[in-house]
Amino acid sequence: MKASTVVELASPLLPEVALLFAESDAHAQALYPPESNHLVDAATLAQPQVLFCVARRAGEVIGCGAAVVQPEGYAEIKRMFVRAPARGQGVGRQILAFLEEQLCLRQIGLARLETGIDSPEALGLYASMGYARTPPFAGYSEDPLSVFYAKELVSPAGPPQTHPQEE
Numbered sequence: 001m002k003a004s005t006v007v008e009l010a011s012p013l014l015p016e017v018a019l020l021f022a023e024s025d026a027h028a029q030a031l032y033p034p035e036s037n038h039l040v041d042a043a044t045l046a047q048p049q050v051l052f053c054v055a056r057r058a059g060e061v062i063g064c065g066a067a068v069v070q071p072e073g074y075a076e077i078k079r080m081f082v083r084a085p086a087r088g089q090g091v092g093r094q095i096l097a098f099l100e101e102q103l104c105l106r107q108i109g110l111a112r113l114e115t116g117i118d119s120p121e122a123l124g125l126y127a128s129m130g131y132a133r134t135p136p137f138a139g140y141s142e143d144p145l146s147v148f149y150a151k152e153l154v155s156p157a158g159p160p161q162t163h164p165q166e167e
Contacts, residue, residue, distance in 0.1 A: 003058040005091055007098040010054040012045035012079075016061040017054065024064075024081040031118045036145040038114055040068070040078050051075075051102050055082070055091050062086040065095040067103055067111065074110035074150075075103050076138070080122065092125050100129075104153050112137050112150045123147060 010017070021042060028037050045052050045066050055063035063082035067075040077099060082091045103111060113131070115122045131149035136142055 005055050005057045005062070005086075005089075005094055007053055007055045007094050009102070010052060010064075012042040012050075012052045012064075012066070014054075014061075017042065017064060020054075020061055020064055020081060020083070021079070023083060024079065027081070028116075032116050032145055036116065036143055038140070038146075040066075044068075045079065051099060051106075052079075053095060053098055053102075055086075055095050057086065063091045063095055065092075065099050067099045067108075069103075069106070069108060070138070073108070074112055075099075075108050077111055077113035080113075080115075087121065092121070093129065096125065096129055100151075100153055109153050110150060111153055112148070114140055114146050114148050117145050117147055 025039060028039060044050070045068075049069045051067040051069070053065055054061045063086060065080045066078045068078055069075045077096070080092060080095060082095070100111060111131075112134070113126065114136075115126065117123075126149050129151070131151045134148045134150045136146070136148050137150070140146070140148065
């Protein structure tokens with residue numbers, strides 16, 4: 001019988017997370033040039049405006065994700081990663097659903113993200129979970145290797161907050 005996966009808030013400074021980040025960085029660097037990698041470090045993810053979570057199976061960290069709450073009232077999804085042996089088992093979906101739930105509880109009604117064109121599993125996940133392609137946001141610029149997504153989140157307390165359009 002396969003162990004269940006538990007997703008929980010955690011510190012990005014845990015030693016096992018450092019190993020996961022090393023795997024994630026190597027994976028991204030194998031796919032994209034440095035100027036197309038928008039990785040954030042553990043210290044950035046340890047800030048109070050960041051929700052960071054890990055997925056564990058039988059106590060082992062097998063994946064992670066973060067939501068960086070922006071002053072403009074939305075959150076950017078960052079550091080979505082699942083170890084190769086756990087891919088294709090719904091772990092990424094669990095992590096993203098957990099982050100969305102956490103954002104809704106905090107009345108954050110919009111999630112945005114950037115991912116790469118050579119990450120078909122990620123592209124499929126985001127599309128299947130209701131994310132729509134958008135133009136670049138925040139400090140991102142057009143990049144032929146990047147895809148940008150956004151999703152309005154529905155809070156348990158009601159409809160999402162309204163957000164001013166970016167200029």
